[in-house]
Amino acid sequence: AQTVTQSQPEMSVQEAETVTLSCTYDTSESDYYLFWYKQPPSRQMILVIRQEAYKQQNATENRFSVNFQKAAKSFSLKISDSQLGDAAMYFCAYRIYTGTASKLTFGTGTRLQVTL
Amino acid sequence: GAVVSQHPSRVICKSGTSVKIECRSLDFQATTMFWYRQFPKQSLMLMATSNEGSKATYEQGVEKDKFLINHASLTLSTLTVTSAHPEDSSFYICSARATGETGGIYNEQFFGPGTRLTVL
Numbered sequence: 001a002q003t004v005t006q007s008q009p010e011m012s013v014q015e016a017e018t019v020t021l022s023c024t025y026d027t028s029e030s031d032y033y034l035f036w037y038k039q040p041p042s043r044q045m046i047l048v049i050r051q052e053a054y055k056q057q058n059a060t061e062n063r064f065s066v067n068f069q070k071a072a073k074s075f076s077l078k079i080s081d082s083q084l085g086d087a088a089m090y091f092c093a094y095r096i097y098t099g100t101a102s103k104l105t106f107g108t109g110t111r112l113q114v115t116l
Numbered sequence: 117g118a119v120v121s122q123h124p125s126r127v128i129c130k131s132g133t134s135v136k137i138e139c140r141s142l143d144f145q146a147t148t149m150f151w152y153r154q155f156p157k158q159s160l161m162l163m164a165t166s167n168e169g170s171k172a173t174y175e176q177g178v179e180k181d182k183f184l185i186n187h188a189s190l191t192l193s194t195l196t197v198t199s200a201h202p203e204d205s206s207f208y209i210c211s212a213r214a215t216g217e218t219g220g221i222y223n224e225q226f227f228g229p230g231t232r233l234t235v236l
Contacts, residue, residue: 043154043207045227091159095225103150104211104225106159 002027004094006107013082014115020067021077021110023092029053033095034068034075035104040088048090051075079112087114118144120212122228129200130236137195137231139210145190146212150225151183154207166193200235207232 003026013019025034036048051059051068058066063083067076079086092107119142129135139149147168152160164180166172166187174180182204184196193212197204210228217223 043209043230045160045209045211102223103162103165108159111157 002029002094002096002105004092004105004107006092006110008110009108010111010113012113012115013079013086015082015084017082018078018080019082019112021079021090021092021112023075023077023107025073025075025092025094025105027073027094027096029096031096034066035093035095036064036066036075036077037091037093037106038086038088039091039109040085045091049077082114084114084116087112118142118212118214118224118226120210120226120228122208122210122231124231125229126232126234128234128236131201132199134196134198135200135233137197137208137210137233139193139195139212139228141191141212141214141226144212144214144226146193147190147215148213148223149187149193150211150213151185151193151195152209152211154209154230156207160209163195197233200233202235205233205235 005024032053034051038046038048049059049061049064063080065078089109091109093104095104096102121140123138149166151163154160163178164172164174166185168187168190172185187193209230211225213223213225
């Protein structure tokens with residue numbers, strides 16, 4: 001079974017600084033997606049960034065980027081120029097590439113605090 | 117992006133009553149919908165996967181007779197918590213999977229805003 005591990009329950013970053021959230025996963029599949037979701041106090045799940053496993057290039061979305069290490073099964077999220085609005089729970093998630101039976105497996109989450 | 121709505125956003129009910137939560141994909145068709153439960157400060161726990169027109173598949177440990185799921189159309193799934201008890205109080209989140217490719221990803225999954233259930 002696939003597992004997703006987030007070893008940092010809480011992280012803190014100062015406004016305008018950079019922070020990296022860690023995620024590791026375990027799978028025997030070769031084709032899959034990896035995701036980072038943000039859950040602010042409103043509880044609405046928001047997709048931050050996604051990575052297809054077959055792509056060697058790391059995904060980036062504005063201030064958000066990932067460091068995808070397929071061999072090490074590592075998928076960290078870097079947030080640059082942190083803003084107060086980035087404060088939220090962040091969940092790493094995994095899903096096999098396709099198929100209606102495929103489902104998201106979430107990590108336990110990292111709570112990010114952003115301080116002035 | 118695609119929108120998923122949930123209704124109600126918040127519900128309070130008495131112990132022993134049943135509560136129905138609706139999940140709708142507003143601007144896309146979803147052959148598959150997912151229901152999650154989230155306890156405070158915890159991750160999302162998948163309860164069941166529903167496919168339009170067929171019976172839902174429940175995760176291990178989830179009582180199918182207590183959490184009734186109906187996926188009547190390509191845009192609507194409902195979760196009914198039957199004979200609710202205080203331990204059923206939680207945050208319930210639905211998610212809908214788009215058919216085909218949207219935004220460069222195949223079968224992308226979109227989340228509703230959640231429903232907070234409080235059983236007195």
